[in-house]
Amino acid sequence: MADKTLDNLFHDTLKDIYYAERKILKSLPKMARAAQSPELKAAFEKHKEQTEGQIERLQQVFEIIGKAPRGKTCDAIEGILAEGDEIMEEYKDTPALDAGLLAAAQAVEHYEITRYGTLKRWALVLNLKDAAALLDETLQEESQTDEDLTSIADTAVNAEALSSAA
Numbered sequence: 001m002a003d004k005t006l007d008n009l010f011h012d013t014l015k016d017i018y019y020a021e022r023k024i025l026k027s028l029p030k031m032a033r034a035a036q037s038p039e040l041k042a043a044f045e046k047h048k049e050q051t052e053g054q055i056e057r058l059q060q061v062f063e064i065i066g067k068a069p070r071g072k073t074c075d076a077i078e079g080i081l082a083e084g085d086e087i088m089e090e091y092k093d094t095p096a097l098d099a100g101l102l103a104a105a106q107a108v109e110h111y112e113i114t115r116y117g118t119l120k121r122w123a124l125v126l127n128l129k130d131a132a133a134l135l136d137e138t139l140q141e142e143s144q145t146d147e148d149l150t151s152i153a154d155t156a157v158n159a160e161a162l163s164s165a166a
């Protein structure tokens with residue numbers, strides 16, 4: 001077996017998050033449609049736009065390392081999104097739907113934050129400064145999205161989920 005190094009790990013993890021981002025892009029409009037709170041709906045719509053830009057940044061990173069942009073099945077995101085689908089089904093038309101959707105979205109953001117955090121650090125070690133800057137830009141967006149979702153939970157969603165009338 002050939003030796004595998006950090007370059008391989010970086011490339012494989014890039015494929016993982018590329019796959020994940022494209023899955024997320026497909027899932028966000030569904031989540032926006034399902035959301036009852038206008039704030040949450042708007043947050044999902046905004047993040048869909050951002051996700052398109054994040055996919056373009058990943059394509060630039062592939063280009064920097066001289067590889068074609070290709071995804072590799074990411075079981076983690078499949079599982080997180082499947083849980084989100086389950087919530088949409090099981091909590092449809094209930095006051096708790098938005099709280100569940102929001103929690104599912106934050107699980108997605110946290111997965112992305114861990115991946116981009118790792119990739120950025122590896123890019124620095126591999127002396128890929130431009131790649132590190134691109135990955136950091138997305139990392140900041142994901143962190144901001146996570147914070148925005150927390151404030152929507154606190155102001156618009158969680159209290160609503162307590163009420164018995166939808």
Ligand SMILES: [Fe+2]
Nearest residue numbers: 021051054112
């Ligand atoms: Fe993303």
Ligand SMILES: [Fe+2]
Nearest residue numbers: 109112142145
């Ligand atoms: Fe995200």
